[in-house]
Amino acid sequence: QLSCLLRMVTLHGIPQDWDTYPQDLLLFLSPSDYAGNCSQFFINVGKANEDVLPRDSPQRQQLLLEALECLGIPGTQINQTNAEILGWLVCELDGDYIRSSGGTLLKDLSQCESFLPEQEEAIRDVLSSGNTIFGPPSAWSAFTLSELSRLIPVLGPSILQQIPK
Secondary structure, eight states: OHHHHHHHHTTTSOOSOGGGSOGGGGGGSOGGGSSSOHHHHHHHHTTSOGGGSOTTOHHHHHHHHHHHHHTTOOSSOOOHHHHHHHGGGGGGOOHHHHHHHGGGGHHHHTTOSOOOHHHHHHHHHHHHHOOSTTOOGGGOOHHHHHHTGGGGGGSOHHHHTTSOO
């Protein structure tokens, strides 16, 4: 329905007032078609309902590639500002991005509904390194676990055994 609506909206050219349309329409649009800067486009995409696109859809991957290009991210390291712009697109980042970005992405990754095995392994690597604001698992407290609550299913036995009772 959304792709059909997009065809109707763009029938006579690209509108300049995209902000008046449902944000979910942006999921089917290229940032070059958006009237405004590409950062604003991806901020708005981050507010759209990610469930509109299936997890393994080519559109999700295309949006991520376009976002990384828009933000001028040359390697695999994402800073906090760019993570905020990416919104739910951080859930699409592969393990290399998660490892290179260290603890920067943990808060944003905690919003993800699920992870691929490669992402889970990268999250475990980052957390077990102790090079995050949380420190090593052996120094974690109940507060730390509260902060990591959405990531707890990813931790695995090797990390859980290090956490003080």
